[in-house]
Amino acid sequence: MAEKLEVKELDQVAVRFSGDSGDGMQLAGNIFSTISATVGNSISTFPDYPADIRAPQGSLTGVSGFQVHIGAETVYTPGDQCDVLVAMNAAALKTQYKYAKPNGAIIIDTDSFKEKDLEKAQFKTSDPLKEMGIDPDRVIACPISQMVKDCLKDTGMDTKAILKCRNMFALGLVCYLFDRDLDIAFNFLKEKFSKKPGVAEANIKVIQAGYDYGANTHSSVANVYRIESKTKVPGRYMDITGNKATAYGLIAAAEKAGLRLYLGSYPITPATDILHELSKHKSLGVTTVQCEDEIAGCASAIGASFAGALACTSTSGPGICLKSEAMNLAVILELPLVVIDVQRGGPATGLPTKSEQTDLLQVLYGRNGESPMPVIAATSPTDCFDAAYQASKIALEHMTPVVLMTDAYIANGSAAFKLPELDKLDAINPPYVPEEMKGTWTPYKRDEKTGSRYWAVPGRKGFAHILGGLEKDNATGAISTNPENHDLMCRLRAQKIEKIQVPDVEVLGDKDDAELLIVGFGGTYGHLHAAMDEMRAQGKKVALAHFKFINPLPKNTAEVMKKYKKVIVAEQNLGQFAGYLRMKVDGFVPYQFNQVKGQPFVVKELVEAFNNVYNK
Amino acid sequence: MSEYTAQDYKKGQPRWCPGCGDHFFLASLHKAMAEIGVAPEDTAVISGIGCSSRLPHYMATYGMNTIHGRAAAIATGCKVSNPKLAVWQISGDGDGLAIGGNHFIHANRRNIDLNMILLNNRIYGLTKGQYSPTSPRGFVSKSSPYGTVEDPFRPAELCFGARGHFFARCVASDAKGTVEVLKQAYAHKGASVTEVLQNCVIFNDGTHESVYTNEGRRKNAIYLEHGKPMIFGENNEFGLVQEGFGLKVVRIGENGITEKDILVHDAHCEDNTLQLKLAMMEGPDFPIALGVIRDVPAPTYDEAVNSQIEEIKAKKPYHNFAELLETNDIWEVK
Ligand SMILES: Cc1ncc(C[n+]2csc(CCOP(=O)(O)OP(=O)(O)O)c2C)c(N)n1
Ligand code: SF4
Ligand SMILES: [Mg+2]
Numbered sequence: 001m002a003e004k005l006e007v008k009e010l011d012q013v014a015v016r017f018s019g020d021s022g023d024g025m026q027l028a029g030n031i032f033s034t035i036s037a038t039v040g041n042s043i044s045t046f047p048d049y050p051a052d053i054r055a056p057q058g059s060l061t062g063v064s065g066f067q068v069h070i071g072a073e074t075v076y077t078p079g080d081q082c083d084v085l086v087a088m089n090a091a092a093l094k095t096q097y098k099y100a101k102p103n104g105a106i107i108i109d110t111d112s113f114k115e116k117d118l119e120k121a122q123f124k125t126s127d128p129l130k131e132m133g134i135d136p137d138r139v140i141a142c143p144i145s146q147m148v149k150d151c152l153k154d155t156g157m158d159t160k161a162i163l164k165c166r167n168m169f170a171l172g173l174v175c176y177l178f179d180r181d182l183d184i185a186f187n188f189l190k191e192k193f194s195k196k197p198g199v200a201e202a203n204i205k206v207i208q209a210g211y212d213y214g215a216n217t218h219s220s221v222a223n224v225y226r227i228e229s230k231t232k233v234p235g236r237y238m239d240i241t242g243n244k245a246t247a248y249g250l251i252a253a254a255e256k257a258g259l260r261l262y263l264g265s266y267p268i269t270p271a272t273d274i275l276h277e278l279s280k281h282k283s284l285g286v287t288t289v290q291c292e293d294e295i296a297g298c299a300s301a302i303g304a305s306f307a308g309a310l311a312c313t314s315t316s317g318p319g320i321c322l323k324s325e326a327m328n329l330a331v332i333l334e335l336p337l338v339v340i341d342v343q344r345g346g347p348a349t350g351l352p353t354k355s356e357q358t359d360l361l362q363v364l365y366g367r368n369g370e371s372p373m374p375v376i377a378a379t380s381p382t383d384c385f386d387a388a389y390q391a392s393k394i395a396l397e398h399m400t401p402v403v404l405m406t407d408a409y410i411a412n413g414s415a416a417f418k419l420p421e422l423d424k425l426d427a428i429n430p431p432y433v434p435e436e437m438k439g440t441w442t443p444y445k446r447d448e449k450t451g452s453r454y455w456a457v458p459g460r461k462g463f464a465h466i467l468g469g470l471e472k473d474n475a476t477g478a479i480s481t482n483p484e485n486h487d488l489m490c491r492l493r494a495q496k497i498e499k500i501q502v503p504d505v506e507v508l509g510d511k512d513d514a515e516l517l518i519v520g521f522g523g524t525y526g527h528l529h530a531a532m533d534e535m536r537a538q539g540k541k542v543a544l545a546h547f548k549f550i551n552p553l554p555k556n557t558a559e560v561m562k563k564y565k566k567v568i569v570a571e572q573n574l575g576q577f578a579g580y581l582r583m584k585v586d587g588f589v590p591y592q593f594n595q596v597k598g599q600p601f602v603v604k605e606l607v608e609a610f611n612n613v614y615n616k
Numbered sequence: 617m618s619e620y621t622a623q624d625y626k627k628g629q630p631r632w633c634p635g636c637g638d639h640f641f642l643a644s645l646h647k648a649m650a651e652i653g654v655a656p657e658d659t660a661v662i663s664g665i666g667c668s669s670r671l672p673h674y675m676a677t678y679g680m681n682t683i684h685g686r687a688a689a690i691a692t693g694c695k696v697s698n699p700k701l702a703v704w705q706i707s708g709d710g711d712g713l714a715i716g717g718n719h720f721i722h723a724n725r726r727n728i729d730l731n732m733i734l735l736n737n738r739i740y741g742l743t744k745g746q747y748s749p750t751s752p753r754g755f756v757s758k759s760s761p762y763g764t765v766e767d768p769f770r771p772a773e774l775c776f777g778a779r780g781h782f783f784a785r786c787v788a789s790d791a792k793g794t795v796e797v798l799k800q801a802y803a804h805k806g807a808s809v810t811e812v813l814q815n816c817v818i819f820n821d822g823t824h825e826s827v828y829t830n831e832g833r834r835k836n837a838i839y840l841e842h843g844k845p846m847i848f849g850e851n852n853e854f855g856l857v858q859e860g861f862g863l864k865v866v867r868i869g870e871n872g873i874t875e876k877d878i879l880v881h882d883a884h885c886e887d888n889t890l891q892l893k894l895a896m897m898e899g900p901d902f903p904i905a906l907g908v909i910r911d912v913p914a915p916t917y918d919e920a921v922n923s924q925i926e927e928i929k930a931k932k933p934y935h936n937f938a939e940l941l942e943t944n945d946i947w948e949v950k
Contacts, residue, residue: 038947188945238944248940255937262697282925283932284940287697289921292722296689299682299719303662303693306680307701311693329683419941458678458694458701461657466672468681469665478628479673 012071014079015174017167018096019088020057021050021064024167028086029066030414031171034239035184036070037416043239044069044381044526046078046413046600049353058112058120063095070178076380076526076533078413080602084177086170088112088144090121090128097132106138107173109166111145142213144169151209152202165206172210182211233418240417242381242410243270246314246340247277249388251284252420254310257396257428262304262311263288264297266319269352270408271342274314294319298326298339305335306467308457310392314340317359318349320366328367330401331493333467334444334453336430337401338391339363342411345598354598355408357522360576363403364551370490372497374398375550377405377522382417384410387548389425396430398500399452405550407572409600410523430455438462443477444489451496502549504556509536514543516614517564519590521547521577524601528570531606540614547577558585568593568613570606618653622646625656627676637788637814638668638735644791645671645704645733648798654702662691664716666708666742668735668814685715688723691730699918702802703729709736709750713769717749721778726917727806731798734771734809735788737816738823745819757819772895772909775809776888782808783895784908787827788815793839793906800908806916827904836899840907845878846894848903855879856894863893865902883911 015032017025026047033043048065055062069079085100087093089112100106118128125131129139148169152162175182186204193200240248254261265275265288279288287309291297298313305311313323320327320341330337343359345351363375374394378387384406391404431447433454443465444453456463465477473480474488507517509532516535520528525546535542545560547553561567561581569578570593578592591613595601625646632638649659659677663669665684672679678701682690691705705723712720712734723730739757740746746759750771754763775783782804784797794812801808813824822828826836838848838856846856847868855878857866866873885891891910897903934940 034945034947038949040949184947191945234949236946236948238941238946240944248937251940252937260697262693264693281940282928283935284937285925285929287921287925289693289696291689291692292718295686296692296719296722299686299689300693300696302682303680303690303695304697305693306678306690307660307694307698309697311697325683326686329686333680419946422937458660458698459658461655464657464676464678466675466679466681468672469683470681 011073012069012075012079013084013178014067014069014082015084015086016065016067016082016096016099017086017170018063018065018092019086019167020091021055021062022057023088024164025064025066025088028167028171029068030239031185031188032174032180033068033070033414034188035175035180036068036178037237037239038184039181041070042073042075042416044075044078044413044415046409056120058089058091058117060091060095060121063092065096065099067099076529077600077603080604084174086174088166088170090117090123093128093132094121094123097134103138105140105177106134107140107142107170109144109170110141111143140173142173147209147213148206151206155198155202157202165202168203168206169210169213172207172212173214175207176211176214182207235418237416237418239414240382240385241273241412241414242378242384242406243273243342243412244277245382245384245417246378246388246404246406246411247274249385250278250310250312250338250392251281251286252385252422252425253389253392253428255284256422256425257310257392257430259308259310259396261286262301262309263314264291264300264304264311265289265314266291266294266297268294268316268319270344270411271314271316271319271340273411274340274342294322295326298323301337302326302330302333302335305330305337306333306458308459310338310396311336312338312340314342316342316344317346317362320359320362324367327373327401328369328371329469331367331371331373332469332471334399334493335401335467336395336399338388338395338404339401340388340404340406343405343407345596351598353408355523355572355600356596356598357407357524357572358576358596359405360521360550360573360580363405364580370494372494373551374400374402374497374500375405376402377548377550378410379522379525379546379548381410381413381415383525383548385417385420393426393428394500396428397452398450398496399431399455400497405522407523432457433463442475443467444472444474446492451492451499498552500552502552502554505545505547505554505560507543507545507560508532509543510541511543513541514564515541515566516543516610517560517567518542518544518610519547519561519567519569519581520544520571521550524570524572527601527603527606530603531610534603534607535610535614540611542610542614550580553584557581558588561585561588561590566591566613566616568610570601572596572601618651620650620653620655622650625649625676626674628674630674631670632667633818635817636667637737637812637816638671640791641735641788641794641812641814642671642674644794645798647791648795648802651795652799652802658700659702659704660691660694661704661706662687662694663706664708664711666711666740667816668708668741669706669711671706685711686719687711688716688719688730688732692723692726692728695728695730695918696921699729699922702731704731704733706733706735708741709734709738709748710740713749713771713774717774721774724775724778724780724807724809727781727914728917729805729919730807731801732807732809734811735814736771736811737814737820739816739820741816741819770896771809771811772892776892776895776910780809781806781910781912781914782908783811783891783910784808785811785813785895785906787813787824787833787906789828790830790833790906797908800911804911806914826899827906833906836903837906838903840881840883840894840905840909842881842883842908842911845875845880847875847878854903858890863890863897863902883908886912
């Protein structure tokens, strides 16, 4: 045991709160990340829920974790492993210990390590630390439950309510370890429980008790860490998850375009929070319909789009399978539609709560006929906002369905989000049919520049028309089976998508003289960036080209892919993006790094794999 | 009086087989819309896929001929987000009750203000003659050369089972009866189902033979009217009475039965027990019920969605994106 208190300055640190699903680990984690963000630290969080919602208390399958990564400079991921692991019971220690760094500190509630708890966690002996080979010096063993009971014994609360505050004791202790200002936590709780001041007060008391425990017993804690912020961007911030950011992006786009926002959806993990979030905001006129299935979710959105709304449908991979036919209808109708795919592990029901990038080829090509559709893949929790906004803009301005891909990892993860200003966001101008076209207009008349058809919303006199899933004559809009016309229509629909302007893909790192270019897309941005940083810190020449716009690809794609000696495409599937790039870029043969574990990449593993290629 | 004529709703040259019931129905729909008087530009006609689903192409309104089975779902989104539109949904028996059965029941359950038309020819016309979910047991078709071994849906039963509030039936060849029920279907706020008995001359000719002609209907059908005694027959000689748990056909003047003993139709009755019995009547023992069988007011989904939005707008302090952001825990980095 360290005798004297040592204050260590660190660049970054990760804390994992783990316990039973009902232990409030997410709240503790959220407050910790908010406090850190408030002092200007960069943050990235990731919740790890059990797949089993009603797992028995204290069981191995019922453990949930919440990891918070804070940094003095930008942190890109929630961190491979944590510096401090909070394990509120024996099952949490058993399942979460693997996420702790070899010398990381471990906080346990000894009151939840009784015989019964050990049994439920399937320990064979009465000494779990020894059984797992954990050095007791790393462990802050603390009778949290008892101390919380003592702390709140005069409040008149019942034991059950009192024990619900255990998470705040752990939080207080962690705040002590990281020298965090408790006032921010107190304000957070006062606001969160503004309608239940008693609960706020109890929680505040317990946080203070946890903090004081840390201070009083500091001899048993090896270090106090301090994370000083170095890269502050001044401004106003909030913590936001990817799903919430997606919902906000849609709301912002609808307001900017002056349209009603419509979401047709059917609940599915990990996309449901988008439906939840949008359903809250009726005061903004948002309409959400929880449909009978995913088909109706997409179909009703098409009806809403026809009627003049910014129409969206949200789901995960299995739902995309069901929506495919209707998505194709939107392609031939040439109506705006945003289809959100929060990817999870597949095939079939697969790994519902885990993350993958395995739907890429499905959203690009998983439909009958020539069915071109723009695809955008958000790169981080906060980028979901911009990606959703851009998806809406493209859908509305180019009269096309657009797929917005996110994944369980960025959808549930959170980061500090600088509040956007609506005035400063790009304008959204749908191609409404001009009044002077009355009399000569037909449904598939196109704007010459964009190749998009015009939008005539029902209610406008003189523009009544019929759209449909059958091929139409380009000139008259009537049903046509003419072979030349069909060939033309297929090409026109494809060209319309190709003409969409997307920003160039940016090359980060050693863009002029990299020996190795890392290529990725979507939600792996943080991990790939962290891997690049680490390799560059080792003195290697490495660059990263990370794609957000998948279809159409940025104009400079081929140039970037061919510029570097070695290129490695890293993705959480068996090579879908690499294959897509090979199809689009003549003669391109990259190295590949593929993993389909349902878990985020581990930076250490990436670095190792990339170094192997680098050193070849 | 409406400022429109049937001509204002007409477009193009229908491509259905000569003699197909869809031709007759289309003409009645044009006429009904003219009498209803909603402007063509404020009307949306949305269909799925099938012979019958071609119908929107012959309408001078806004319209969509979509994909097989999804018309009700598409119409739902259209109506909810633009409640000012009069929305008509056109489906065949396959489109509406087989592949689209789920959307059919849920549109009824939600009670969204759609005028749902079911052109029931008891066959898949467009795919050239397979049995449908309304084909009777034992029906011989290309996909059931030895007869089907399954029972059919009866659309009314499905509609009532899904808590539908409006059900009417008409025969495509009966212009007067069709126009009348269409007007009432439109007037009903909420989901309305109109089953149109439609003949497919090519693959299922004669399926509704007993009621397809004026003469046949005089003999084999009963026109129901709310508040009127349920009397039928070539000389109005028959009536319906209740017996035990069921209905019974009686001859007026026989066994001391007078007009006063005959049941009076109550389409507005909340309890659908007798209405269902009427809808399920079949020949030769019973007449086939035509007209509006059930028409009960209930809160509509589209109105409820939109009034909830207004209610929440009045309650919540934030009404735009900038105000929404401020509802979060915000911190400032200086
Ligand atoms: C997804 C899909 N499955 C099957 C078909 C083929 N199909 C088109 S119409 C139809 C049935 C039509 O029957 P119905 O709805 O009764 O209309 P009708 O032609 O009799 O008017 C079928 C099976 C299709 N177009 N799409
Ligand atoms: S096949 Fe039958 S339903 Fe289809 S158009 Fe011909 S007659 Fe009408
Ligand atoms: Mg049919």
